Amino acid sequence: MDKEIVLQVKNLKTHFTTSKGTAKAVDGVDFTLHKGETLGIVGESGCGKSITSLSLLRLIPTPPGKIVAGEILLNNKDIVKMKEEELRKVRGNQLSMIFQEPMTSLNPIIPVGEQIAETIRLHQRLPRKQAWQKAVDLLEMVGLPSPEKRAKQEPFQLSGGMRQRVMIAMALACTPEVLIADEPTTALDVTIQAQILELMKDLQKQIGMSIIFITHDLGVVSEVCDQVAVMYAGQVVEHRNAKDLFKTPLHPYTQGLLASLPNIHENQQELQTIEGSVPSPYDYPIGCRFADRCPHARDICRAEAPDLIETGNSDTKVRCFMHTEKWETSVKEEELVCP
Amino acid sequence: MASKVTTAQTMELAKARQNTRKERWHSFRSVMTQNKAALAGAIIIGAYLLMMLVAPIIAPYDPFEISLEDKLTPPSMEHWMGTDDKGRDILSRILYGSRLSIGVGFASVLFGAFFGITLGLIAGYYGKWVDTIISRILDVMLAFPGILLALAIISALGPGLINVTIAVGVFSIPLFARIVRGSTMEVKKLEYIDAIRTLGANDFTIIFKHIFPNVLSPIIVQGSMRLATAILSAAGLSFLGLGAQPPSPEWGAMLSSGRDFLFSAPYMAIFPGLMISILVLGFNLFGDGLRDALDPKLKK
Amino acid sequence: MFLFILKRLAQIIPVILGVTLVVFLIMQMVPGDPAAILAGEGASQETIEQYREDLGLNRPVVEQYLSYVGNVFQGDLGNSLKNKQPVLDEILLRLPITMELAFYSILITIVLGLAAGIISAVKPYSVRDVSVMVIALLGISLPSFWLGLLLMYLFSVKLQWLPVAGWDGPLNIILPALTLGVGGAAIVARMTRSSMLDVIGQDYIRTARAKGLKEHFVIYKHALRNALIPVITVVGLQFGSLLGGTVLVESVFAINGLGRMIVDAIRTRDLPMVQGGVLVASLVFVFVNLLVDVMYRAVNKRIDLN
Numbered sequence: 001m002d003k004e005i006v007l008q009v010k011n012l013k014t015h016f017t018t019s020k021g022t023a024k025a026v027d028g029v030d031f032t033l034h035k036g037e038t039l040g041i042v043g044e045s046g047c048g049k050s051i052t053s054l055s056l057l058r059l060i061p062t063p064p065g066k067i068v069a070g071e072i073l074l075n076n077k078d079i080v081k082m083k084e085e086e087l088r089k090v091r092g093n094q095l096s097m098i099f100q101e102p103m104t105s106l107n108p109i110i111p112v113g114e115q116i117a118e119t120i121r122l123h124q125r126l127p128r129k130q131a132w133q134k135a136v137d138l139l140e141m142v143g144l145p146s147p148e149k150r151a152k153q154e155p156f157q158l159s160g161g162m163r164q165r166v167m168i169a170m171a172l173a174c175t176p177e178v179l180i181a182d183e184p185t186t187a188l189d190v191t192i193q194a195q196i197l198e199l200m201k202d203l204q205k206q207i208g209m210s211i212i213f214i215t216h217d218l219g220v221v222s223e224v225c226d227q228v229a230v231m232y233a234g235q236v237v238e239h240r241n242a243k244d245l246f247k248t249p250l251h252p253y254t255q256g257l258l259a260s261l262p263n264i265h266e267n268q269q270e271l272q273t274i275e276g277s278v279p280s281p282y283d284y285p286i287g288c289r290f291a292d293r294c295p296h297a298r299d300i301c302r303a304e305a306p307d308l309i310e311t312g313n314s315d316t317k318v319r320c321f322m323h324t325e326k327w328e329t330s331v332k333e334e335e336l337v338c339p
Numbered sequence: 340m341a342s343k344v345t346t347a348q349t350m351e352l353a354k355a356r357q358n359t360r361k362e363r364w365h366s367f368r369s370v371m372t373q374n375k376a377a378l379a380g381a382i383i384i385g386a387y388l389l390m391m392l393v394a395p396i397i398a399p400y401d402p403f404e405i406s407l408e409d410k411l412t413p414p415s416m417e418h419w420m421g422t423d424d425k426g427r428d429i430l431s432r433i434l435y436g437s438r439l440s441i442g443v444g445f446a447s448v449l450f451g452a453f454f455g456i457t458l459g460l461i462a463g464y465y466g467k468w469v470d471t472i473i474s475r476i477l478d479v480m481l482a483f484p485g486i487l488l489a490l491a492i493i494s495a496l497g498p499g500l501i502n503v504t505i506a507v508g509v510f511s512i513p514l515f516a517r518i519v520r521g522s523t524m525e526v527k528k529l530e531y532i533d534a535i536r537t538l539g540a541n542d543f544t545i546i547f548k549h550i551f552p553n554v555l556s557p558i559i560v561q562g563s564m565r566l567a568t569a570i571l572s573a574a575g576l577s578f579l580g581l582g583a584q585p586p587s588p589e590w591g592a593m594l595s596s597g598r599d600f601l602f603s604a605p606y607m608a609i610f611p612g613l614m615i616s617i618l619v620l621g622f623n624l625f626g627d628g629l630r631d632a633l634d635p636k637l638k639k
Numbered sequence: 640m641f642l643f644i645l646k647r648l649a650q651i652i653p654v655i656l657g658v659t660l661v662v663f664l665i666m667q668m669v670p671g672d673p674a675a676i677l678a679g680e681g682a683s684q685e686t687i688e689q690y691r692e693d694l695g696l697n698r699p700v701v702e703q704y705l706s707y708v709g710n711v712f713q714g715d716l717g718n719s720l721k722n723k724q725p726v727l728d729e730i731l732l733r734l735p736i737t738m739e740l741a742f743y744s745i746l747i748t749i750v751l752g753l754a755a756g757i758i759s760a761v762k763p764y765s766v767r768d769v770s771v772m773v774i775a776l777l778g779i780s781l782p783s784f785w786l787g788l789l790l791m792y793l794f795s796v797k798l799q800w801l802p803v804a805g806w807d808g809p810l811n812i813i814l815p816a817l818t819l820g821v822g823g824a825a826i827v828a829r830m831t832r833s834s835m836l837d838v839i840g841q842d843y844i845r846t847a848r849a850k851g852l853k854e855h856f857v858i859y860k861h862a863l864r865n866a867l868i869p870v871i872t873v874v875g876l877q878f879g880s881l882l883g884g885t886v887l888v889e890s891v892f893a894i895n896g897l898g899r900m901i902v903d904a905i906r907t908r909d910l911p912m913v914q915g916g917v918l919v920a921s922l923v924f925v926f927v928n929l930l931v932d933v934m935y936r937a938v939n940k941r942i943d944l945n
Contacts, residue, residue, distance in 0.1 A: 057849055091851035104842040107861050109868075109938070119850045170850070479657030484924040485883015487901075487917050491661065494905040494913040495668035571782050575887050578784045579902050591784075598788055598891070605792050612785030620780035627776075 003034040006210045007056075007095075007178050012070035014048075014055045017063065023281040025051040027234035029070070030308055030317075033178065033227075038204065038211040040225035040242065042218060042257070046278055048234040049214050050100075053182045056212070057091055058082075074178070093123040096171040100183040102163035106155040112166045113139070113151025119173045138169040143199060161192035168199065175207050182214045197224055218261055222246055227315075230254050233279055233289040236308055239317040250311065250318045252294045288321070296322060369632075377628020383621030391437045400428035402435040402588050411604045421606045424596065425586075429610055436588035440615065443504050443582075443589075444570035448562055450508030451569075455515025456558060460546050462516065463523025470520070477513040486510065486572050493581050500589065503582035507572045511565050518561050522554035563626035567619045574615050590615050643936055647929055654925060656708070662918045663707045666910055667700065677720060677908055690720075694911075716915035721907055726915035729900065734919060736806060737885050737896035740819065743812055744881055747820030748827055749874060753867075755824065756831025760866075761858060763836055771828065778825025783884050787818040787891035804893035815892045819884050823877040830873045834866040841865075868939050875931030879924050 014026035026048045033039045041049045054060050055067055058079065072079040074095060079087065099105040107115060116135035120126055126134065132151070139147035142165040155163055164184060171179055181200065185193040201224060204211055213225055221228055221242065228245050230238040230253065238251040249255045256274040276293035279285060285292070287302040294301065300321055308319040321327050372378070400418075406426035414421045420429035462473035480488060489506035496502040526532065527550065535549060576582040577591030585592060590611040597608030669676055674691040682690075691697050695706065710717070716726040755775060759768040791814060795803040802811050838844065839862050847861040886898035893899075897916055904912035 054845075059845055059848055088851040088853065091849055093851055097849045099842060099846065101842055105846045107843040107847065107865070109864055110861070118852070122851060167846075170846075475653060475657065478654050479661060482654050482658050482925050483661075483883075483917070483921050484879035485881070486886065487883050487920055488661075490886065490901060490905065491665050491913065491917045492668070494901075494908075494910060494917075495665045496670065497908075498905070567780070574782060575784055578782075578887065579890055581902070581905060594782075594785060594788070601788060601792055602796055605796075608785070608788050608792075612782060612788065615785065616777075616781050619782070620776065623776060623780050 003037070005032055006035050006075065007033040007212075008071075008073045009052075009056070010071045010073070012052065012055060012072065013068045014051050014060055014065055015068050016065045021282045024234050024284065025065075025281050026055060027281075027284070029231070029234070029236050031229040031236055031239055033210050033212060035177075035210055036204075036208055037226040038213055038224055040221040040228045041212060041214045041231060042216060042221055042228060043231035044278065045216060046281075047231045048281075049216075049231050050182055052231070053097070053180050053212065053214050056180055057095060057097055058087060059097075089123070092119050092171075092176075093174045094176055095178045095180065096174070096176040097180040097182065098164070098167045098171045098184050100186055102160050102167055102187060105167060106163055108155055111152050111154055112158065112163075116151075116166070116170045116173055119170060123174045135169070135173070138173055139166065141203070142166075142169045142172075143195075144169070160188055161196065164188060164192075164196055165199070168196070168203070172203060172207065172209075176209055178210050178212065179204075180212045180214070183216070184213075185220065186215070186217070193220075200224070218257060230257070233284060234281060235289065235319065236317075237290065237319045239308065241315050244316065250316070250323060251290075251320050252296055252322070253290050256293075288319075298327075300326060374628045374631065376624045377632070380621045380624030380626070380628060383617060384625060387437060387441060387618050387621065390434060391441055394434040394437060398428075398431040398434045400431040402427060402432040403586055411600065411607075413604070414606055420610045421604065423593075423607050424600055424604070427586075429593075429607065432588035432593060433590065433610060433614055436590050436593060436611070437614070439500065439583060439587065439589040440570060440574060440591070441618070443500060443507070443573040444566050447504045447508035447569045447573060448511055448565050450505065451511025451565065452515050452558065452562060454508075455512040456519050456551075458512065459516040459519025460523055460550065460554075463520040464527060464542070464546055464550065466524070473516070474520075477516050480509075480513040486575065489572060489576065490581075493576065498581045498584070500577070500583045500587070503573050503576045506576070507569050510572065511569060514565060515558065515561060518557050519554050522557050523550055526550050526553045560626060560630045563622055563629055567622035567626065570615065570622070571619055640933075640936070644933055647932055651925055651929060655922065658918065658921045658925070659708050659711055660704065662914045662921075663704050665914055665917075666694065666696070669910070673910075677910060679908075693718075711918065716918065717911035719904075719912050720909045721912075726911050729912065730897065730915055730919050733895060733897040733900045733916075734923075736894060737882075737889070737898060737920075738923075740812070740815055740885055740889070740894065740896060741878070741881055743816035744819035744884075745823070745874070745878055747816055748823030748877055748881070751820065751824035752827025752874075753831055753870070755828035756835065756870075757858075757863065759828065759832040760835030760839065763832075768832075772832070775825040775828045778821050778828075781822070783818055783822060784887045784891050786821065787814065787888055790814050790818060791891070804891075806892075806894045806896075811892075811894075815888050815894060818891070819881055819888045822884070823874075823881055826877060827870060827873060831866065831870050834869050835862060838862045838866040868935070871931060871935050871938070875928055875935075878927050878931075882920055882924055 009029055009031050012026055012029040013024070016023040016025055029048070029052050031039065031041070041052065043049050051060065051065070056072055056079070058067065060067065067080055070080065074090065079090065079095075082090065106112060113132060113135045116138055117128070117131040120131040120134050121128065124131075136147045136151050139151055144150050144162060144165050150158065150162070155166075158166065167184075184200070185196050188196065197220065200211065203209075211224075213221070215221060225242045228238075228240060228242045229236045230245075230251065232253050238245065238249070238254045240250070245254065246258065249258050253274070260273055274293055279289055279292070285302065287300075287304055288294070288297070288306050291297040291301040298321070304321075306319050306321050306324070308317050309324065310317050311323045404427060406422075409418075409422050409426035410424055411426075412418055412422045418428050418430065420433065423429055423432070458473050458477070462470040483491070486507075489503075489510045492506040492509055493502050496505065532545060532549060535545060540549075573582060574589075574591030574594070577587075577589050578595045580592075580595060583589030583592040585596060593611040594608050594615075597604070597611065600607050666673055672687075674687050674694065674696050675682070677694070678687045678690045695703050698706075714727060716730070718725055719729065755771050759771045762768055791803060794801045794814060801814055802808070805811055839858075844857060844862055847857045852861070885896055886902055888894070889896045889899040890902055897920060901913055901916040901920075904910075904916065
């Protein structure tokens with residue numbers, strides 16, 4: 001069954017020019033999002049996942065940041081090449097976004113209802129009154145109690161969870177095809193987190209949209225995502241079906257991430273950690289970016305950079321020599337004798 | 340918790356504070372080399388200070404010598420800035436006047452800083468009712484708009500340059516006091532101050548040896564900004580005839596006599612005003628740069 | 640809100656009392672024998688005694704102060720030493736002129752300052768921004784009395800577009816108001832710029848952009864309104880230095896306002912007149928600050944929480 005592709009990102013590169021040099025925060029990201037599915041983008045902080053999400057809407061502040069290469073194809077139209085005008089019609093309409101910090105992401109002096117209605121008026125050209133009514137309906141849909149009263153309130157009168165509901169209502173105002181959620185639950189209490197995730201799943205079913213879910217929390221990924229793209233040092237290192245990924249992680253980094261998860265079913269004595277640290281975005285190694293931390297690394301890993309290639313079926317992509325023919329012919333590091 | 344801190348630890352903490360001070364000095368120097376505006380300000384101020392020192396050497400004429408046949412001559416090779424209504428060389432008067440105008444500025448800021456810092460340290464360190472009383476007094480001082488407080492003081496003490504210095508200085512007190520009070524309260528909360536106290540230091544030592552050095556940077560920034568305002572205010576008061584009296588070559592007083600000849604000899608008013616403006620600009624440039632260098636909150 | 644205003648009103652009572660105390664002390668601060676000095680050199684002992692009597696200087700200080708405050712609250716600011724007329728009458732004649740000048744000046748401060756600040760902040764570090772900020776720096780560095788003379792020389796003497804001095808027509812207002820307003824405008828511009836830049840970096844501006852809003856909506860609807868909140872306080876403080884500045888500007892342009900009255904009174908050592916003028920100007924400032932506080936509170940409801 002071939003699923004319809006809504007959003008495809010190819011070789012996306014977003015670099016930042018600072019006084020220290022060029023930071024390659026996003027450096028060749030590829031992923032595919034199918035209609036109605038949820039794609040999780042996971043990775044440690046600093047791996048470039050948030051910059052990726054902001055790049056999708058071209059919200060990177062320029063200068064210092066800039067999308068220097070790649071394509072972001074939304075229904076086969078490249079967002080990178082769009083003119084300002086065209087881009088504005090996509091933002092908040094076909095492609096919308098919710099952010100990590102509900103506390104600071106809403107304008108503090110504008111009533112929340114107006115902040116939603118504004119988007120509706122903009123993209124759907126509804127008159128003021130209807131747009132307001134729709135904003136109130138949306139607030140009800142996201143489960144905000146007494147939405148009519150709340151719509152007139154300013155953000156400081158709402159709790160964190162309520163604000164994130166407002167953000168979701170705002171993002172869904174124009175029934176977008178793709179919703180980008182950048183760590184939407186990280187700043188919230190655990191119980192509220194679960195409610196918000198539940199709400200997002202429900203709404204996805206109702207509207208039929210696709211979601212890109214950016215998080216560092218693998219637990220959340222296993223709950224909500226169909227597909228997963230694991231990011232490391234500005235690149236996607238593994239892009240797979242979520243179930244498979246959790247069952248048989250292919251990339252050594254993914255394996256390390258999963259091993260570091262606490263598992264309630266097994267009686268683990270201690271959690272594993274990945275030794276070493278992420279390479280600086282100012283100065284990536286020539287070879288595989290994970291090689292220095294990888295238990296399986298060989299000479300080839302330091303000499304050449306692996307590509308993200310399909311292994312097995314077309315749904316499974318991984319950036320590692322271990323899953324290529326080259327691996328068999330390469331020499332293990334231990335076998336090298338130092339003179 | 341503080342009582343468990345050992346002497347060695349305390350010394351380390353105090354040293355750490357000093358290191359940050361050293362770092363701040365380094366960042367100040369790097370701002371001076373990188374921030375061209377601040378450097379320009381420093382150069383302007385330096386040039387004026389030099390002018391104060393060497394005025395008698397480089398002044399081409401006697402600033403007080405009246406020569407009525409040369410009166411109101413426009414700028415020329417002999418008199419670069421022209422002559423005034425009594426035939427005195429304006430350039431020479433401006434050179435000598437720098438001592439008065441800049442001197443009054445510095446003296447009044449030192450006066451204001453001394454009382455302001457003392458009040459601020461006391462209010463911030465002791466808090467409670469001491470702070471309440473001092474703060475109310477400061478509120479009252481700040482309730483006078485602009486230079487009106489200075490005017491009120493001069494009206495009592497009588498006109499004159501020294502009285503202007505006092506009046507403008509008083510007007511600086513609340514600004515220094517507020518800033519020092521706030522910083523003192525912050526520094527006081529730091530653990531090492533508690534530690535030093537448990538080691539037996541008395542209030543005086545704590546305030547002057549440990550708190551004062553730590554509130555120095557906001558004082559320096561404020562001082563630079565206040566110098567700009569103080570020079571402007573003092574010149575303004577002399578302009579009103581309440582400060583330096585003719586034939587003093589104080590710049591505000593020169594401007595004041597210049598305005599009577601605005602039609603026939605505009606240079607009489609233009610040059611003294613220009614000198615004030617450039618000096619104040621220098622202090623403002625310098626103050627902006629210092630603030631960027633010393634205020635860690637603003638730095639990114 | 641009502642409660643807030645009441646609370647602020649209660650807070651300014653000690654400030655007003657403090658101001659009256661300082662103003663009262665002016666008379667006590669006169670070095671030597673105030674009565675003798677105020678009566679002038681060569682005055683007979685009789686005249687001096689008469690002054691002492693008139694000014695109440697023969698009574699204990701506390702009693703003097705209490706009766707001074709009592710009189711002030713009844714609208715009696717004493718009589719001029721020179722023409723023996725009530726000080727209040729003279730002030731009521733002069734205050735409207737100064738208030739008019741202050742009104743137009745603060746208008747220039749606000750309009751010019753905001754416009755310049757926004758122009759700068761929209762394109763930070765551009766040529767436009769840098770030039771506006773350089774002009775603003777000049778604006779805070781030029782002495783108002785000198786700027787006034789320069790403007791007068793240019794527009795009245797050279798170009799002859801505007802009257803030199805006086806206060807008899809709308810054309811007379813332009814130069815003094817400009818002279819007085821420019822310094823404040825420069826400060827407001829610098830404040831607006833930094834406040835705007837701060838706001839533009841906030842998350843909710845990113846949200847506004849993510850919604851697809853046009854850039855000018857983002858700037859004027861979402862950024863500017865938030866950026867203005869701290870600017871309100873600055874404008875309030877600016878009004879204070881502006882009121883003080885009227886002293887200089889009225890003197891430059893020969894305007895018979897309150898400021899010039901105070902300066903003339905200092906020259907003639909007419910202390911009750913000085914006291915009255917300084918007191919009234921300060922009271923105006925205190926109430927303007929109260930107004931600013933209330934406005935600040937009205938636009939920034941968030942401080943309810945803190």
